[in-house]
Amino acid sequence: MSNVVEQAVEARLVASAPRMETVPATLKYDRDDPFAVRMAFPAPAALEGTEVTWAFSRELLAEGLDAPAGVGDVRVRPYGFDRTVVEFHAPEGIAMVHIRTSEVRRFLKRAQHLVPVGQELQFLDLDQNLADLLRDAR
Template sequence: MPTDIEQPVEARLVASAPRMESVPATLRYDRADPYAVSMAFPPPATLEGVEVSWAFSRELLAEGVEGPAGLGDVRVRPFGYDRTVVEFHAPEGVAVVHVRTAEVRRFLERAQHLVPAGREHQYLDWERDLVRLLEE
């Protein structure tokens, strides 16, 4: 059984211009970090020309599909009947992307099969995490 999943999604970057540009993005979930998901954007889609990845809680993504969620750097909310908005807040500014809600739900279902919600603690490797913490 795989320990992680990746799912390409089409994200629409919302800018001040009236046109929304499609950018590739990848939702990722790894059983080794069971509480988190990430959304990564490839180098051509970023200002820095390097892959940019934002990590946030799986619970935040799941809640944001149903209603507004998040108060920090990442905020998620439904938009219309078929889109989910993900906002990334950084000192440089805010990036807002729209993703098809069906793609987000499919990703969350796959993550649920890998690690059921509420059982994430059973997949933590306490010894590995402690060793990593002590090394730092």
């Protein structure tokens, strides 16, 4: 069994113009980082022209499906019947994307099969994480 769950999603970029541009995005969950999910956008969808990846908690993504969640750089909230809004706050501005809630639920279910909620600590390699932290501090 793979340690990683990846799922392509269709994200609709909310802009000041009336139409919403569809951009590809990928949700990723890695058992080696059990508390986090990542959402990656390809270079054409980013201002700098390079792939951009945001990391945030799996719990935030799950909570945001049913009620507004988050107060930091990433915020998630339901929108309508089958849409979820993910907001990315950066010094350059705010990017908002709409994703089908059903796609997010399917992704979270696959991640749950990999690492059940509440059992994340069992998958952390604290010795390796500490060694990495100390190595990076030099």
